[in-house]
Amino acid sequence: MNKNILKKLSYGMYIISSKEDNLLVGCVANSVMQINSDTVAISLNNNNYTTKVILENNLFAINILPTNTSIDLIKTFGFKKSNEINKYENINYELKEDTPIISDTCGYIICTLANSIKTDTHTIIIGKIISMQETNDYEAMTYKYYQENLKGTTSKNAPTYQEETTKTKKNVFVCKICGFRYETDLDELPADFKCPMCGVGKEYFEKL
Ligand SMILES: Cc1cc2nc3c(=O)[nH]c(=O)nc-3n(C[C@H](O)[C@H](O)[C@H](O)COP(=O)(O)O)c2cc1C
CATH class of the missing domain: 2.20.28.10 (Rubrerythrin, domain 2)
Incomplete structure (x- = not known):
């Protein structure tokens, strides 16, 4: 099987945020999809701290990242762990529905957990939308844009991660x-x- 065809699937770029008592958590995810006008789904790795918090607290937000997102924000939320560093230390955010909403994005969608389906590696989080807002008229960043313009790599925990075979002698x-x-x-x-x-x-x- 040639897995290259999977690279033709399209994705966006998002930060999924949530809160556990006083700890603000969040991770980058590209795998968000709309199920219908009040339901969304995300594929989150079973090892992400954010996944654990969402499953326990039943509340999360999808922050829609614009093309002008700094690579540092993606490095913090996409490669570090919320239980090891405070990812919100140097960024602007506010709490809405008791969920951290990151400032200066395209907007946000706040959901309660409606259902979840666990696979070997990832859990499909199904959310019922309780509040949403477009906050800026920015162009939303696609995963392709992130790879081509920010030259960003994918974390091992992302559903789209693939171990590539080397074609050089290096x-x-x-x-x-x-x-x-x-x-x-x-x-x-x-x-x-x-x-x-x-x-x-x-x-x-x-x-x-
Ligand atoms: C470009 C990019 C896309 C990602 N997409 C996903 C995703 O869709 N689902 C997922 O579970 N992790 C994804 N990740 C990985 C998580 O963001 C990463 O494992 C993060 O460090 C988890 O943080 P946490 O442990 O604080 O939740 C992605 C990372 C990057 C850089």
């Missing part, structure tokens, strides 16, 4: 945390090597 090292691929002529990574996307050291890299 050595390929893959970050076990975020999926970043590093191609080099070297047989070993230098001792002080750090992942340019998520910052972890060489011990987190696996040679393909």
Whole structure:
């Protein structure tokens, strides 16, 4: 089976936000779809902290990212864990329906959890919309735009992540945390090597 055809599926770019007591959580997701005019679905990895919080607290928001989103915001929400760092420390947001809404996006959709379907790797979160608003007339960012213009990579936890086979004779090292691929002529990574996307050291890299 050639998995390349899956790359022809289209996606957007979103931050899924939620709240656990006083802890604000959230993660980047490309896999949001509208089911009907008051229902949406998202595929969230079973290991994401945000998934656990949504399943326990039954409330979340979809923040629709515009094309002018900074790559730093995506690195924070797309590669780090909400239970390890405060992802909201340096960004503007406000609480609506007790859910963090990120400022300066295209807008938001707030949902209660209507249902969930767990697979081996991801849980399909089905949300019933309780509030939504277009906050800016920005162009929404597509996943293709993110890859082509921000030169962004995909986290290992995203449904669209694929381990690619190498076509060169270079050595390929893959970050076990975020999926970043590093191609080099070297047989070993230098001792002080750090992942340019998520910052972890060489011990987190696996040679393909
Ligand atoms: C471009 C991009 C798309 C992503 N799409 C998804 C997605 O659709 N579903 C998902 O579960 N994780 C997705 N991720 C990965 C999560 O954002 C990432 O694992 C995050 O660190 C989880 O944070 P948390 O543990 O605080 O919830 C994506 C990451 C990136 C960079």
